[in-house]
Amino acid sequence: MDSLEEKTLHVESLYEGRIITLKRHRVRLPNGQESWREVVEHPGAVAVLPVLADGRLLLIRQYRKAVEEVLIEVPAGKLEAGEAPEVAVRRELWEETGLVAERLEFLFSFYTSPGFANEKIFLYLAWVGNSDVSQPPGLDADEFVQPLRLTLEEGLHWVADGRIHDAKTILALQALQMMRQK
């Protein structure tokens, strides 16, 4: 047992939603005192940076109600129950862009907001041969996205000037840059 661990004494379920669940844990702190922790439960997700045959990248523009803004992001989506990340990433890539990965490379997985949420994202690079992206073939009924092609250099420039400000997307762009610099 790690001395930093906080043992849950009891859990209160506050909200069960479509995507997230909210719970509140009464915990025993390492010093013996008690406190509360708010926890958002999320099914986890995959995200993938597609590299097209001409070397450019495919990102998507998507409105995010939580931040009231259209964000530029790598294609991504929630894991379905029991679904392997590599299966989910091929499914989401096709649904959101119509692209088929010739080769996938797993980069790493990460927690997005461990201070209050358990969302974990599995991040991939995908090399795709075709790049005829017209109408995304498999979006959910309430999902609307626009494709955007740009070079890695443009992508990194857009991170520096603030036009790209989504964590998983910056992680993927920086990872690709580090691979190219090796």
Added chain:
Amino acid sequence: MDSLEEKTLHVESLYEGRIITLKRHRVRLPNGQESWREVVEHPGAVAVLPVLADGRLLLIRQYRKAVEEVLIEVPAGKLEAGEAPEVAVRRELWEETGLVAERLEFLFSFYTSPGFANEKIFLYLAWVGNSDVSQPPGLDADEFVQPLRLTLEEGLHWVADGRIHDAKTILALQALQMMRQK
């Protein structure tokens, strides 16, 4: 107006907590249909990668109830109401590590989980002269952390092998590596 935008028709407040607030928006989709969006509101945060005089980095180990795990992270903390990010980052650095930044460099800001939360993190590098990290001088009553010194090479290795899996921490390590490779 962007054609991707989703207009909020009304908002239901589901939970007001210590750190987060949960709301549910009824929205008008771009195609005229209606749907629901769950939104977790968060005050925003700062995170900082401290570079010590000997070139090593200071990270911290902290138990995160949301993921039931001790994570290795850059020092970070919530923005207080009306607080400028640069003020918050100096405060959090001192509170969690006892370090004082001789120079701060802003890297970029990002949303951690824009699919369901509005948390935005402002990410910095800090060059610190002293490195006498003993007991963190200003932790909250329910906050427990352990300092950890490692080189950038070790940090990147720990990302690759999965020992470091926190988004803001990986973003900071990648950004420092890209600066050193320039």
